[in-house]
Amino acid sequence: MAARTRADGGRAPGTSVRLKLTLSYAGFLMLAGALLLGAVWVFLLRYVPDRALLLDADGTTPTGVFPVRSNLLRVFAPRAAVVTGFLLVFGLLGGWLLAGRMLAPLTVLTRATRRAADGSLSHRIRLPGRNDEFRELADAFDTMLARLEAHVAEQRRFAANASHELRTPLAVSKALLEVARTDPDRDTGEVIDRLHAVNTRAIELTEALLLLGRANQGTFAREAVDLSLLVEEAAETLLPLAERRGVTVETTGDVTPVNGSQALLLQLTTNLLHNAIVHNLPVGGTVRIDTRARGPKPGTTVLTVENTGGRLTAEQVPRLTEPFQRGTERLHADDAGVGLGLAIVRTITEAHDGTLTLEPRARGGLRVTVALPTADAN
Incomplete structure (x- = not known):
């Protein structure tokens, strides 16, 4: 039994497009979050002093020095890590959902393509929604299926009709020969004339079929x-x-x-x-x-x-x-x-x-x- 050809052409399995889009969305969100946190940190380093004086209750006499930047770093760093982790989880989950929603029409197209490959040409996608790239692709696919279905139906009718047309002169020739064999007294000239007419028609039909195939190929000098x-x-x-x-x-x-x-x-x-x-x-x-x-x-x-x-x-x-x-x-x-x-x-x-x-x-x-x-x- 012959081995079936793989639908993917024998290529090794790769990462799904949905996962790639999810990682891309999450990566972009992480990058945007990191840039935002970096901008905040730069702002704090530039405009927040390194130390601040502690004043008494009256607000006139300094009582000590307070390390502002070091305390900000101690407070900002863990919260920034929490925000980064939240962005990562949110980016992965949101990216997975968004990618699935965006690729849903492509899934419909894939199923329709597989049905067409299995011989079901009557199926149409008829993708709902407003006009976009996926809708244009689905409409083009539906148009291609309609033309292909009509072409296949025409070819089937052609094959059936050609078989019938070619079978007719052969059947007539067989009948004439059978009559000539069983009736020796029959006029052989009449049988030969009828055989000649039937064979001429069969030759004309065969030549017409050959001409039709030659024209279909389009291989001729201009x-x-x-x-x-x-x-x-x-x-x-x-x-x-x-x-x-x-x-x-x-x-x-x-x-x-x-x-x-x-x-x-x-x-x-x-x-x-x-x-x-x-x-x-x-x-x-x-x-x-x-x-x-x-x-x-x-x-x-x-x-x-x-x-x-x-x-x-x-x-x-x-x-x-x-x-x-x-x-x-x-x-x-x-x-x-x-x-x-x-x-x-x-x-x-x-x-x-x-x-x-x-x-x-x-x-x-x-x-x-x-x-x-x-x-x-x-």
């Missing part, structure tokens, strides 16, 4: 790319598909130089156009693609793709960029793709330090906007 030329190339490539589905494709815009991977950005443009063509009206659909060198923010290049189609709700749109989401239903037509189109678009956009915005159109369809840094802004 070069100057004109996004408008990529739009023209994607439109020319997908023109037969658009004509077959009765969709009109319109392209407009400016020269849009950006820095990035030409292959990935071409894939982004192709996926956007393919998605707009496939998810469109059955008859008379349109797709408009526009590139602008100046976006709403300085130093940004904007690519906008709009299409006609069915109406989408505000709840459906954010989920379209998740893997294997295909609008209102899971389509498996020949041109429907593998369900990773907009997921790849989002990943490529983020890898290029851009932003992706999806908006439902009032009359139906979708407007997708990709904003990327311009080439001269990098």
Whole structure:
């Protein structure tokens, strides 16, 4: 059985922060008390005479000499020691209580961190009180947990959907082979054609998954790319598909130089156009693609793709960029793709330090906007 790794990384145990703060508080109080007693003693030495004359009852005739400073020292020293001892005890007890009160939010943060490390991402600290350093840290931790929980949930859905999508062509291939084995008189050409179509879809899905992983890693060479030329190339490539589905494709815009991977950005443009063509009206659909060198923010290049189609709700749109989401239903037509189109678009956009915005159109369809840094802004 493998040994468990220590949570502290194998470091030797050290003094607690609470004890350190307690000693610091007590030490500072002792130092302040010592300075105060020292100031009093200096004052007494400076302004109190060494000796004083003793006068008779009339106050006119000296009768002797009284040692003032020595008596003060004899009286002051033990009382100063008592005060010092009291300051020490008070500083330790008060410092321990103050340190515990100050470190209470940190204890809550530590417990929450351990729960998160054990896999409980739904817990939130929600630290009460006014805004201070601990409150800001707790709020930042809660925000991180929320994003991490959403990311883990998305990855789990992705793994489940990917397993299902990869299992489907394998199951179909197995069924076709089983039919061919048990029915020798069946037309082998039909079986081969269906196997070819199923394997082609499986290869497309695998390549899309590899592309998604490559874009997630962000390990690609950057070069100057004109996004408008990529739009023209994607439109020319997908023109037969658009004509077959009765969709009109319109392209407009400016020269849009950006820095990035030409292959990935071409894939982004192709996926956007393919998605707009496939998810469109059955008859008379349109797709408009526009590139602008100046976006709403300085130093940004904007690519906008709009299409006609069915109406989408505000709840459906954010989920379209998740893997294997295909609008209102899971389509498996020949041109429907593998369900990773907009997921790849989002990943490529983020890898290029851009932003992706999806908006439902009032009359139906979708407007997708990709904003990327311009080439001269990098």
